[in-house]
Every structure is written in structure tokens, then in C-alpha cells.
Amino acid sequence: MRTGWIGAAALLLGAQTAWAATELRFMCYQDGNECDVAKVLLEDFHKANPDIRVTVDTVPYKAILESLPVQLAAGQGPDLARVTDLGGLNKYYLDIAPFVNAAYWEENFGTTLPWFRSGPADKGIYGMMTQLTITGAFVNKTLFDQAKVPLPGPEASWDQWAEATRAVAKATQTRFPMAIDRSGHRVGGPAISYGARIFAADGTPRLADDGFKAFMAKLVAWTKDGTMARDVWVSQGGAAYQDAAQEFINGRVVYYYSGSWQTGRFEKAIGDAFDWEVVGSPCGPAACTGMPGGAALVGFKRTAAPQAVAKVVDFFAAEPVHAQLIERTKNVPAHKAIAAKGLAYPDASPAGRKALQAWSRQVAKVSPVAYAYQGYPLNRAMFNATVTRVTQAMVGELSFDDAMAKLDADVAEAVAQAKK
Amino acid sequence: MAALQRRIGPARFAWVFLVPNLVIFGAFTYLPIALNLVYATTGGLAVLPGERSFVGLENFASLLDCKNYLDPSSCSKDLFWRALFNTARFVALQVGFMILFALITALVLDRKIRGRGFFRGVFFYPVLLSPVVVALVWRWILQREGVLNAWLVAMGGEPVLWLMDAGWSFFWVVFVSIWAHMGFYTLILLAGLQAIPKDVYEAAEMDAASPWRVLTRITLPLLMPTMLVVIVLALIKGVQTFDEIYVLTGGGPGSATMLIVQYIYETGFAAQPRLYGLAAAASLLLAGLLMILTLLQLRLNRKSYRG
The missing domain is CATH 3.40.190.10 (Periplasmic binding protein-like II)
Structure with a gap:
């Protein structure tokens, strides 16, 4: 009986350890509902990847602007973040190119990928625009x-x-x-x-x-x-x-x-x-x-789980998920295929929908x-x-x-x- | 404890009590000062001292590089000089007028008037408020559609853009600062006035001295030690002013109300890229200025005690 209890406890502990092994922190700020939508979409990610747990920490924009760079410089900070200083934080980014389909990324995010890079010689894939602004x-x-x-x-x-x-x-x-x-x-x-x-x-x-x-x-x-x-x-x-x-x-x-x-x-x-x-x-x-401008989802190389981080970023970059993210947050898509197809923005008012479609047209200019x-x-x-x-x-x-x-x-x- | 004292001796035993305090003091006072020196003599955008390159006195040279020291526009770091000139002007006006008003208020409150306790409370009340609250309240009063302009319009006048004109903005930051801090100095001066022996006044009364003569020959000379403390404290606090003005005007319009502490904050923490070296060098120059004021206080205090 006693051996049974010990065995069960060990199993439980082992299970907990397995869960904790891929615990990721996502530092997120929102202009509107971006972090809230990300949390909802992550539920699907968690179902598909039960070994990875992403905790979204919603913070004020000031924290992204002022605290995050200091944390990263000190070797601390989250595994993922929604940032706006895209080129400025380059040295902290995780290059997810080895873990994702680079051709898909280049095809669909090709115009914005250089924003994250250190220079023309840098061919890394560091992040994805969650919000393209014009x-x-x-x-x-x-x-x-x-x-x-x-x-x-x-x-x-x-x-x-x-x-x-x-x-x-x-x-x-x-x-x-x-x-x-x-x-x-x-x-x-x-x-x-x-x-x-x-x-x-x-x-x-x-x-x-x-x-x-x-x-x-x-x-x-x-x-x-x-x-x-x-x-x-x-x-x-x-x-x-x-x-x-x-x-x-x-x-x-x-x-x-x-x-x-x-x-x-x-x-x-x-x-x-x-x-x-x-x-x-x-x-x-x-x-x-x-x-152009906007905010992007990036992973940091200080993370203990680079593959899991890349998986999360790649999840949000997938066309169906990305389309939902952009539609629900009422933003302009940076994803080429989605932009070409256009978005319906079903939750937007007629004025809002007209405005979002007008912004999408501005991208070409x-x-x-x-x-x-x-x-x-x-x-x-x-x-x-x-x-x-x-x-x-x-x-x-x-x-x-x-x-x-x-x-x-x-x-x-x-x-x-x-x-x- | 006694055993330990016997073991290490009474001279060394003092260190047992001193070391914890020294460790805390070292970690939170001396270490930051040393780090500040490191940052002031290094350049680059890195945060960690180890990743920064040594540049010697380059940051100081850059701050002090001017063709004409009376014309900030001719300086390489013109904002630093504008902030320095603004600070000098602000301190001169704020400290001068604040002490004058505080003295008058203290003299009035020292008399046996009705409601003396109430008025003491009224004058001291702004001191209890957070500087941010003070600035926000005055921002509501002074903004384009603020209370003051509403009153002006109701009286048939034209609204004035109080915080968008360099002259008016500077006037209001001085005014608000005096309003917020005067009560504290009034209280100190009042205590100084009450410490003057009453028999001196009784002797003057017997000699039929006029009130003006009593003020200039008895009250002010005997109040001078307290006055010196008040002046030096107000000078140091004036140089350090930041939060009220930052919330009220943000240092604007342009840099019309930017003081030296705001310059350091903006350079080191708010602007991009963060020039930690330049900010650290400016803060050391400010520290030098404050040290001069402190030495002045010590010297004047010593002189007045001897006197």
C-alpha cells in the first residue's frame, strides 16, 4: 500500500516536472485587445501541444519600452514578447529559422522580416508582425x-x-x-x-x-x-x-x-x-x-526552450491563426497571402470595416x-x-x-x- | 556575545556591529556612486558596465563643449546648458520668493491672531500632497480649458495658453513650486521665531522701539541661524526639482522649463538611445554643485554658531 502511494506521488511529481519543463512566459502589451485575443488563440495551441504552457503577462507599453531592454541586457526577461523596437532589440532575438518553414515565412512576411535583422547580411527569422500599422x-x-x-x-x-x-x-x-x-x-x-x-x-x-x-x-x-x-x-x-x-x-x-x-x-x-x-x-x-510600423511577436535567445518558443511564434504565423488574430484585433495584415485575399472584419462596425479596408489599400503606397x-x-x-x-x-x-x-x-x- | 568580545578583543568587537551597516551602506550608496563613475567614463549603448568601452573624460568634454558659455545654442550639448540655465533661474526665483513669502507668513502666524492654528494648517497642507498630485491639480487649472481660463472667459477675457508660452510656463512652475513647498519653510521659520527669547522684545518695548526697528534689529538678526538653514535646504531642494515640473509641463514648451535633473533622466532613461555615460557625467556635475551648496551650509552654520 505504502509503495503504491509513493509510486503515485512520484508519477504526479514526474508529470508536474514534465509540464514545468516547457513553461514559457510571454510579455505582452495591448493597444486594444491583442493580448486577450492571443490568450484565446493559445488555447488551441495548448490543446495541440500539451507539453508547452504559455503564460501571457499583460503589461503596460512602458514596460515593453523601458523595462524589457534592461531585463534582456541583464540576461533576464521573458521567453517571448510583443515589441515595437524591432531592430533595436535584434541582439536578443532567437533565430527561429532552423525550426520553421523558412520559405513560407519569406514568402508571406518578406517585406517586414528585414525590420528585425541587424543588417543586409543577416538572414535570420526573428519574429512576426502581429500588427502592421500604417x-x-x-x-x-x-x-x-x-x-x-x-x-x-x-x-x-x-x-x-x-x-x-x-x-x-x-x-x-x-x-x-x-x-x-x-x-x-x-x-x-x-x-x-x-x-x-x-x-x-x-x-x-x-x-x-x-x-x-x-x-x-x-x-x-x-x-x-x-x-x-x-x-x-x-x-x-x-x-x-x-x-x-x-x-x-x-x-x-x-x-x-x-x-x-x-x-x-x-x-x-x-x-x-x-x-x-x-x-x-x-x-x-x-x-x-x-x-509602416507596428508590433511584433519575437522570441528571445536566452530562453531555455528555443524549439518551443519557435513553435509558438510559428503557430501565430500560420495563415488561419494569423487571419483570426488580425481580424479579431482589427488590424492590418502584414501576411502577404492574407492581405491579398482581404479580411472581412465581421466584428467591426461599417465605419470601422471601411477604415480597415482603406488602411489595407494604403500598404501598397x-x-x-x-x-x-x-x-x-x-x-x-x-x-x-x-x-x-x-x-x-x-x-x-x-x-x-x-x-x-x-x-x-x-x-x-x-x-x-x-x-x- | 561576551565570549565573542573576549575572543576577538574590544577593538575588533566594534566591527561586529559596524559591518552589517557598512555592507548595506556600501551596497546601496558607495557601489552606485562607483558605478556612476564607471558609466561617466565609458561610452556606447550597452547597459552592463563590462560591455562598455572606456572613453575617459570624453562625456564631460562633450557636455562642456561650448563656443560661448552664455549662449546654449553654441554648445554641443545645448539641452544640458539650457537645463543648467533654467535651473539657475528657477532656483534664484523660487528660493528668493519662497523664503520672502515664508518669512512674511511666519511673522504673521507668530502674532496672536484669531484662527492661527487653522492658518498654519492651511499653509502647511500643500506640503503633505504628492508632487505629482500638485502638478496634476495645477495642470487642470492651467490647461487650455482649465479652471483659470474658464474664469477668465466668464469675466469677459480671452483664454491664455499658460503652458504653451515659454514665459508663462516658467512663471507657473516657479509659482506652483512656491505654493507647494512654502509651508514647510514657514514652519521652520515659525519655530525659529518662537525660539527668540521674549525678554528681548520686552526690553525693546520698554525702550519704545518701533515695530520696524524691532524687526530689523532683533527679529531678523536672531532668526539668521534658522534662516541660513532654510536658505541652504531650499537651494538644494530647488536644484533637485523634477517631478512637479515633469508632470506639469514635461519640461516644455521646447526646453523652457527643463531643469537639470530632467535632462539627466531624459538622457539616461527616457530618450532613445539611452546615453548612460552622458547622463552619468551630468549627474556627477550636479553632485559637485550640490556638494558646494552643502559645504556652504556647513560653513555658514559653523560661522553662525560661533557668532
Whole structure:
């Protein structure tokens, strides 16, 4: 009898050990419901892989941005995470190429895989975009209708939009004709549309070229004359992020340049209050591009179970699972085959569905320069310097030319530090 | 214990009590200082000291590289100099006005007025609030659609963008800081006033001295030791100011209200890439400044005790 009990206990202990052997931690942040949907989808994964247990730890975005890099540098941290600094964390990524069908990944995620890599020579597969975002504009259609001003067409320039929104704001007594998020990423697309090349011929970053300066000069002038909401850029210091989503929801902005990730929020918060539309990115002399971006699921090489981590990432990359993930989280697909087929977004409202489909169409208009900028590992240094220096030009702390010179110096310093 | 003392001797026995404290003090005070020195003399983006390359005094040289020290725009690290100038201006205005108001308030509260206890509580109350709460409350008051603009509009005026104009923003960070901290210094000065012997005032009264003469010849000279402590404490706290302003203005507009501690935080922890070396070098320069202020306090204290 006693031997039987000991045997049963040993069996139980053995079973527990087997379970614990492949316990994975997934550090996840969500803009909307991304982690919640991931948890639901993981139930299917657990059924198919009873020897692997993934625990999703939902954390604030700040933890991903500030705590995760420090944890990884110290050799700690989760096995998987949902991250946005795609190139910046490259040295910690697990290369899942040996464990997955690389041809499938290259075929379907080929445009975004370089974002995770250390450089052109790096052919590793490190992660999958769980959310492809595109920057672009939303307009308050009701205000245009009230002002009897026609919406500028899909090829309209920034100047045409500025003129139209000023007319709408004047006619409807709306506070701000335009607003753009206080973010270097957000102004990247418009700058590229004005001809910014972002990188010199040898591949080193050179931000303040003529195209870049052309758009930034417009942004500064529009902020000063009230075309752009002054509150968004000027009310903050440093490189702090600030959006104008609440102002748009409250009907105080005619035209709001942000990105596809705001769609779910607007769908929920605006409801029937007014009609809104996605109009994408206006044109400049060189392009009509927004900036791609988004969040990705990656595994870390510090994990004790690389094969299990690769299995989880590959599970989310499989077409049927990925389609569900994107549809339920109301995002734009980065998966080529899914994008080609299109998604129905059955849970979205008619306005939300129309917006998501409009964002999907914008993907084709994204400039290769914008993809390169998004994939550059030190792009955050460039984004932050843009915000800090352009704001200084807006408030008159620096002349526009000095601000641009300092911006280039800041980026050069970041590159030099990275080489040390 | 007694056996241990006999075994190792009374001189060594003191270490038994000192070592635990020294270990904790070393781990949480001296080790971070040493690490800060390591970071200040190394470069690169790595977090771990072992992975960073030695650059000597390069970070300090970079911070101090200026064509004209009176023009921050001419400096390689112009934000550092802007933060330094802002800190000097902030400390001069905040400490000057705060001590003046605290002194006046203490003098009033030292008199036998009705509701003295209540007013002491009123002036001390903001000190009990978290700096973040203070800043959020004032942000609600000062924002575009805040309480102050609502009142201005109700009075027939035009709303003012208090936090989007460099001059107004600076005025409000000084004002809010004085409002939040004045009560603490008022209380110290009040204690100093109450420590002045009453017989000196009785003697002045018998000599028919005017109130102004009593204030300038008796009260202020006898309050001076307390006043010195208050000035130096306020100076040190002023230089260290961060949280209130960070929440109220974020250091903006531009860098109009960015003080030196925020510069260090932004450089080392908030901005990308994180320039730990530069932030550590700036923090050592700040430590030097605070050390000078502390030595000044010690020296003045000694002088006033001797006096």
C-alpha cells in the first residue's frame, strides 16, 4: 500500500516536472485587445501541444519600452514578447529559422522580416508582425459636409488638405484644422513624400536633407499660424509622445494625421457622433506615403526552450491563426497571402470595416524609403531627435536651420555611440 | 556575545556591529556612486558596465563643449546648458520668493491672531500632497480649458495658453513650486521665531522701539541661524526639482522649463538611445554643485554658531 502511494506521488511529481519543463512566459502589451485575443488563440495551441504552457503577462507599453531592454541586457526577461523596437532589440532575438518553414515565412512576411535583422547580411527569422500599422489621416466627414467643402481627392497634396481644412474649420468654428501626433515616426512619411531620403548613399543616416526640411518647414509654419494644433507639439517637452486622438473624438479637429491603430478606438469612442473616414497620406512631390510600423511577436535567445518558443511564434504565423488574430484585433495584415485575399472584419462596425479596408489599400503606397527607415535599428534616435529639435524651432528656441543642424548632430552622436 | 568580545578583543568587537551597516551602506550608496563613475567614463549603448568601452573624460568634454558659455545654442550639448540655465533661474526665483513669502507668513502666524492654528494648517497642507498630485491639480487649472481660463472667459477675457508660452510656463512652475513647498519653510521659520527669547522684545518695548526697528534689529538678526538653514535646504531642494515640473509641463514648451535633473533622466532613461555615460557625467556635475551648496551650509552654520 505504502509503495503504491509513493509510486503515485512520484508519477504526479514526474508529470508536474514534465509540464514545468516547457513553461514559457510571454510579455505582452495591448493597444486594444491583442493580448486577450492571443490568450484565446493559445488555447488551441495548448490543446495541440500539451507539453508547452504559455503564460501571457499583460503589461503596460512602458514596460515593453523601458523595462524589457534592461531585463534582456541583464540576461533576464521573458521567453517571448510583443515589441515595437524591432531592430533595436535584434541582439536578443532567437533565430527561429532552423525550426520553421523558412520559405513560407519569406514568402508571406518578406517585406517586414528585414525590420528585425541587424543588417543586409543577416538572414535570420526573428519574429512576426502581429500588427502592421500604417500612418495616415482621418477626417471628420460631417464637418466637411456642414462646411460644404468637398473632400480633396486621393492624390491631393498636403497644401491642398491644409487649405481645405482651414476652410472647413473657419466655416464650422472648429478649433483645429489639422493635427499630427507628436512623434518622429508620424512625420517620417510626410517628409519622405517631400523627397527625404533619410539615408546617404553609403547607408548612413542623414536626416535633414532638402526633402525633410521642406516638410518640417511647413509643419513649423502651420503650427505657428494655427493650421496645426499647437497644443499637440508645443505643450510637451523633450521627445515625449503626444497624440490628438481625444481632440478628434471630441470633434475639435477636422483632419487628424495618426495611424491605423487608432481605428478601433475611434470606432468605439465616436460611434454615431459624426461620420469619419480614413483618407491615407497626402502627396508631396516625391510620394504619397505613410510610415509602416507596428508590433511584433519575437522570441528571445536566452530562453531555455528555443524549439518551443519557435513553435509558438510559428503557430501565430500560420495563415488561419494569423487571419483570426488580425481580424479579431482589427488590424492590418502584414501576411502577404492574407492581405491579398482581404479580411472581412465581421466584428467591426461599417465605419470601422471601411477604415480597415482603406488602411489595407494604403500598404501598397508605402515608399521603400519608409520601409528602410522603419527597419533601421537606430530609427528611434532619429524619431526622438526630430521631435525635440522641430519643437525647439516651433517655439523659437532655435532657428529652423540651427534646429536641423542639431538634429543631424544628435543622430550622428547616436550612431557614434552605437559603434563604441 | 561576551565570549565573542573576549575572543576577538574590544577593538575588533566594534566591527561586529559596524559591518552589517557598512555592507548595506556600501551596497546601496558607495557601489552606485562607483558605478556612476564607471558609466561617466565609458561610452556606447550597452547597459552592463563590462560591455562598455572606456572613453575617459570624453562625456564631460562633450557636455562642456561650448563656443560661448552664455549662449546654449553654441554648445554641443545645448539641452544640458539650457537645463543648467533654467535651473539657475528657477532656483534664484523660487528660493528668493519662497523664503520672502515664508518669512512674511511666519511673522504673521507668530502674532496672536484669531484662527492661527487653522492658518498654519492651511499653509502647511500643500506640503503633505504628492508632487505629482500638485502638478496634476495645477495642470487642470492651467490647461487650455482649465479652471483659470474658464474664469477668465466668464469675466469677459480671452483664454491664455499658460503652458504653451515659454514665459508663462516658467512663471507657473516657479509659482506652483512656491505654493507647494512654502509651508514647510514657514514652519521652520515659525519655530525659529518662537525660539527668540521674549525678554528681548520686552526690553525693546520698554525702550519704545518701533515695530520696524524691532524687526530689523532683533527679529531678523536672531532668526539668521534658522534662516541660513532654510536658505541652504531650499537651494538644494530647488536644484533637485523634477517631478512637479515633469508632470506639469514635461519640461516644455521646447526646453523652457527643463531643469537639470530632467535632462539627466531624459538622457539616461527616457530618450532613445539611452546615453548612460552622458547622463552619468551630468549627474556627477550636479553632485559637485550640490556638494558646494552643502559645504556652504556647513560653513555658514559653523560661522553662525560661533557668532
